[in-house]
Amino acid sequence: MGSRASGFSYELFQVSQERDEEVAAFCHMLDVLRSAYPHSDRSKNAGFVWSPSVGHDELHQALGVSVKVTIISEHFREPLTFTCDGSTTVDLLIYQTLCYAQDDLDHLNVDDYLLKVCGQEEFLPKFCSISEKVVEKLTATILDLVELYCSTFNANFHTTAQSRGCTAPVQEAGLVTNVLSFNVYAAHRIPITWAASYEGFFLSCSLTHGGAELCAPQNTSKQAVSKYLFHLVVWDQRVCFPVQINQLPRESQLTVTLYATPLPPPGGAEEKGKQRRSIEALGWVTMPLFNFRHTPAPADFCPQYEFKKLDTISQILCCCVRRLTTDNKRLLWEKKAFCQEESAALPLILASAPCWQWACLPEIYALLRQWACLSHMDALGLLHASFPDQELRRTAVQWMDSISDPELLDFLPQLVQAVKYECYLDSSLVRFLLRRAIGDVRIAHYLFWLLKDNLQDSQFSARYQHLLAALLCCVGRSLREQFDRQCWLVSILTKVAQKVRDATASSRQGVLREALEEVKKFFHLNSSCRLPLNPAMVATGIKIQSCSFYNSNAVPLKLSFQNLDPHGDNVNVIFKSGDDLRQDMLTLQIIRIMNKIWIQEGLDMKMVIFKCFSTGRGRGMVEMIPQADTLRKIQVEHGVTGSFKDRTLADWLQKHNPTEEQYDKAVENFIYSCAGCCVATYILGICDRHNDNIMLKTSGHMFHIDFGKFLGHAQMFGNIKRDRAPFVFTSDMAFVINGGDKPSSRFHDFVDLCCEAYNLIRKHAHLFLNLLGLMLSCGIPELSDLDDLKYVYDALRPHETEADATMYFTRLIESSLGSVATKLNFFIHNLSQMKFASSEECPTLSFAPRVHTAKSDGVIRGLYICSHIRTSNTSKGYAYVVKVERDGQEVQLVQRTFEEFYELHCKLRLVFPSSKLPSFPSRFVIGRSRSEATADRRKDELNGYVWHLIHAAPEVAQCDLVYTFFHPLPRDERAGTTSSKPAGGSLITSGKELGEVKLSISFKNEKLFIMVMHIRKLVSLSINKLLFTNSINQNNHLLLFYNMFLLNLLHEKIYRSVNNMMWCLSAPTSNTSNVCYES
Template sequence: MEPFTFATSKQLKLNVCVRIQNLEGQKPAIPYSQLLKNPELKFVGSNLSPVSDLYISAQVYGDNKPLGVPVQTAYKSFKASRTWKEWLTLPVRYCDIPRSAQLAITIWDLGGPDKEVPYGGTTVKLFDTDGTLKKGRQKLKLWLDVESDGRTDTATDSTVESNDEMDRLEKQIKKHESGEIPRIEWLDNLAFRQIEQIQKRTIKRTTEHFLYVDFPRFDFPVVFCDFEYPTIAALAEAAASAAENGIATPTASSTSHASVTTGQTAVAAGSIPGEPIPAPVDGGMIRVYDPEAAREKDNPAELKHMNLVRSQRNGPSDRDLKPNARIRDQLNDILKYPPTHELNPDEKNLIWKFRYYLTRDKRALTKFLKSVVWVDSREVRQVLELLPKWAEVDVDDALELLGPAFTNHAVRTYAVARLKKADDNELVLYLLQLVQALKFERVQSGDNNSESSLAQFLVTRASENETLGSLLYWYLAVEMEFKRHKKLYERVVFEFMHQLEAATEAPERPKRSMLARQAQLNKTFNTLAIEIRDMKVKREKKIEHLKSYISDPAHGLLHFEPLPLPLDPSVVAVGMIAGKTQATPDPIIIRESNVFKSTLSPLMLTFKTADGGKYPILFKNGDDLRQDQLVIQTFTLMDQLLQKENLDLKLSPYRILATSPISGMIQFVASKSIAAIAREYKTILEFLKHHHPDPSAREGVKAEVMDNYVKSCAGYCVITYILGVGDRHLDNLLVTPDGHFFHADFGFILGHDPKIFAPQMKLCREMVDGMGGIDSMHFKLFKSYCFTSFTILRKSANLILNLWTLMVDAGIPDVEREPDTAVLKVQEKFWLEIGEEEAIGRFEVLIGESLNALFPIVIDRMHNITQYWKS
């Protein structure tokens, strides 16, 4: 069979065109008797002259509806025949018309002063019965004295139903013009003369009217093409095929979806990577992959070009390729791109070309994997060959490889192998994100019981360390509350519990019974919190009820075996002295129990610890603490990054643990808000003097306390700026008696703020006055700490961005509000596009703007008045 070349209508971005050629046929003369009955007929132009003035209008219809406005021919005066030879361009493109598209053509005649009457109309389909776009000369039957209707079951069909010789010859002429019949000049001339004679005889005896038009001719046949949604079987087959090559499936954060109702049947093209095709959500709504949204990402023309370019660069000679100085600089610029940067085709081809040269650079691996055409099995084989030879990547790149963009099993296994080298303390910093990364693990071959390298790694490490085990259990418990990934996390919990049962007894290993007791303690607190919150009594009565509840032996809070607290597993609460049967008095210190004045009435509970100290916590029900938990985790990570560079800014990120989507625990830190300090001590400096006076010091405060205050102010100003923490006022800026400044309440992040004209960074006059004023030496130190910490954190921007990328699908409120731009909002705060000196200059300007902003002062005053009247 000979090859057949064609184009699709979706590729044709041209407007629909038609050339009006000529009208064939004349109306018979109207009898005088008919003119007497209807005198208006004598004003119709075609009744007065056989070549009267006419004009033609054309309009595209589809599925009985007009597609665009009609277009008409220009005025033309006829002499011997009605011939226009004019192209009409309609305001509709071929790629946008449906399979049923028709062209409605009407010829209009003059019917008197300011009056038009239809001379005749015809409706022609733009596609043949086989779906091919019509082209070339068309002979259309004209229905006299009616306007074309454009309906699917049109009454003005253009089809010429005739078997005479002239119709047969016209079809052959069309084939001759399109090249289907070979051209023989001497024979063609003879044939055309004979056809002209036949045509003259036919015109004389026919009474029908025909309109001749021309459609554009293209080099190839144009076939109608439209996107058809795949069946469930096709989706399952495609998902299985994609899993073999590790092709990333479009996710909700990267592509658009349309909701479709199909009764009880549901499919989801573009479902979550690593998950089987999900069942329908409530109401039978399903998500359907939208090809228009992914067009820029999966451009077939670019993929074809990339394959052609790389097909010539897959030989053994690639191993010896080395870039020149100019290309080396270009490659270095590419490697400096942040993880959110999309590589263009030329950059991908350049990375691929010098892939062997780049194996010595650990920064290049993620860029190389982004440059791979994963549908090409040859390239996938080369990836598997190069991975073991690549320079070992840093943790931030390993975390990027566990994100939604990389679903190849070998790539993710490589990333997990790198994480295995991290110690337990480092792993705690990333554990929250690693639990989220489980959502992107692709289930191989659709087997729900297939192994996940990341899940195995987390289960193994968590079963060997009590802190990791406790935190992993609670992170998984929260995720199991959501239907979307419930089965996935239930499988991981099952494997974790199974491994705990099989593990040998060791002091540092978590025990299943310990996790069960933590869960029971959380359940008890949750029941109590709901009960107290719903009580319609004064706060004093609620506090009495809390203390009596703890005192009741039936609730099991008077004594218990030593238990690592879920909030901080390194802290062991003691309800019984080890080795003795006698319980310690007051394991939860009843006299220090409290109920805070708030709508949710959070409980304050103080535990006695194994080291003889106290550990107060707040328990809340009715509030989603996952966003606060993420912010505090980022604070802790940034504090560790700064300390690695020998910069201790005395940060004190308190702990938060969400135990469900609506409840959780918060570490209580004894402190006062700046608003309370202003009421009681007037200034922060007086507050610090009261608790730690030093008459010999310039400000009258002990040097270490002032050092705590200045450094912690600098650290929190920088970190809250980077994360875009909003809704800052003097009631959620806190200071401890020993000078540690910190923020609380992170209900607004990433630049969201309920107040208008909110500053990018919260630095108020009260904070600066606590340092001794704007001209003090401590304020200059504060600025230098800000510059140094911001510079250090800029160097670790990729790690922070990759961690936040893994949280895009975690259901965090302010991230979920704008998932496509959430990480970019964090990135833009680092000013990665400029140098270090310029960044420091910008930050100094930011400090000045924050300090001199007038509107935040007004907002703080209004907030204080509001709080006063509430109290």
């Protein structure tokens, strides 16, 4: 197989270094860097895909985490399973395993063994040591080659320096007082199409630093196209900027833009056409004003200042860099010494520097040297385009050097974008990325695909081509071959997806299976291939029969690959072609970082984090989550109006978690994951939320997919927003949380959980603004200007206190729960998706978790409804006890409600529209429909129905729907009970109990702040019964404050009346208290 990726990059690299002195020096740096990582040194170049690990061992110890480990080996007859502490090292696990497997350990070395994750080519690291020292050496220029070209060919240019020894002397920029000026002669090789379509060509030259203009742009005169050997525009004039060279920052950029005016349209009205014509930019180039060679850093002669330790100023420090006003900047720079205790404020201080001229740098560098080291999350803020200074960026990269490889992967997309803001190809950031890629296969893998994706950026494609070539030069041959295979596989899958999308709806499955034969041939030629989605996923083939597609606009493919590990499941992924996945990739990255912050703070939100990766513009892979359905599929089991019913999610979870223990665990997972989704989707402004891009696992975990709209860019129906609620939180979700349609204490816990998660993310507001800010130039349409960042800033509300933020988010929950628009959106989407319903899909019963057949259960010989009993669930109806007789088996008793019989009948009509079915008893009842008399009458009618059903045509009587309906459920095995209902908190208890008020108390600026969070079990003084409204979201977040001194507070009792009740708070107080009331 030919080398596709690597061969192209090597050739490009060789051509580039012959023409560019900077690239030649960059190549030499790569040689030095690569030599520091020999393939024989396993400590620096292991060649394995290491499993990402999370630090904070003390957190695991505090939480008492235990891990169940199962080890499979060809040396064991059966798997070895044991439980160990979460802080146990991998070395110790290997040693324990060897002790079990071997009698004599004297001749064994633990370092010779590794633990591999089952199902993936991923190994658990025993240690991580990455320390390298790279020496930078500049190589000589290659002017000789240019001079040889000029003397050999009839070139109309020549080099100014006739030999290397005659180069002009380098002058100290700080000593040059002349203004910046240069000659502009001509623009050569003007395309013929431009010459025939434009007139009045001119150049506009501008000076910028960190994106800000240093002075007004300077323009040349307008000239027409001339023709000699080729078309060119000749100006031959001098451009002069009104700024002295010693006042220019070292990272100043010169941008030259070619403009022209379109020729008037033919056919008269020339004057009118001139009025409508406007100049157009035909091309531009941006280059550093100073060369890439490093001169003595101003930090070497910085004056020393004595910084006094004063109280920090916090009024402005919560602002975003881009929201600083002129007055804010002036105040911060004057009081910069006061902010030393707030190390994360450094980006704000540096953004407030009055200028970055040569004379100002000593003061800036002195501040930089005396500032405390930033964390790697805060150091990201110094890599923005607004900070082009090389010494500053070198320091930021140095602070990030301690970041672990798993943490680096979290920020890798932003660091790749930050390369755009480097003035020179050989920079500290580029060296850092290449050095870490050499030492870790996973980083090298994702860096390769990120660089390859950015080759489409026309403005920076040359730089990313050089970096991609450098990466391929540094990694080994084996990894380069893996990249070639992955590119080949992606190319084949792209063609397959295009064929399926172009085919008619009825023929797509056949076209897919035929096109996948090319993938099968690929695996015949290549024994295995790592998937771009995850380098630990190694496929050896394709399961064509298990592959299908989704009925959506882009027609994504559902692919099933054969796993290299025989103990692992098939690798199931979604391949999309025609959708830009970069926005989904960024959204999931931010949510993954949020989840890590929650976990590090001891709050496990039980989030489902899946992988999504773009392999080029308009294509990519998404990880499939098993045992999960969309909310639409769950809701339409109760009909097209299922979105308006409250029991749909609870019934579905009950169906898949029949025991009380399983259901309670599923509800817990639902509460936590639902809270996490509410917080994450609100902060990121996730829009276009319908019930087909919200999914629920059978284990209760809820998660969102398809992030095509974010940062508040909602779809519009005319002038009306489609997403009108702050986030998706509906009454069927509240039904699961409360355990019914009555309020419970679990809803208060849910609100507290949301507010706690929200406040934890607010503490890291600068991190998320930095992550999104670094992506402003990546080309995502909905993340392109400062207004998009302002949306996240306003959502995080960093200027507010935790108490205010808690009240604010509580109101958002109430607003979302009370929004009718969300359910209406779901219903409209249900209607629109009816046209995609496949006739081949057999409907299932909403209360049966699995499908059963006559072959698996045995043929039914008789059905008889012998009695009916009252159910204990909220419907207060009756369940009918059915006696089921099968061949060669004991008689079974199952319990089914009238509504479940009706659901069976409706779905039989869908499956057998042309078959004769028994008539179903009427649902219309005069009088009380749930009375004893009605139940008796329906029992007789249902007996007639089931008798005719079992004696119907064989395709009806023995269909899977019928046998699934009469298969025993766990609820049938519990004698004397009916269908289990979700366990909810009890609202009324016997005996005398004190009421409870949950408070959050803080003391600030001589004021006592008391937030009334929740009130429970308050008994009225006037009427002796529980005060509790029927609202499903009973939350009493009320903020009170008192002007008093802390010393007085210690001797005070505070009385407050709530809901006609008097409660008392006595000092000493704590941050959060449960207070009993006094009547």
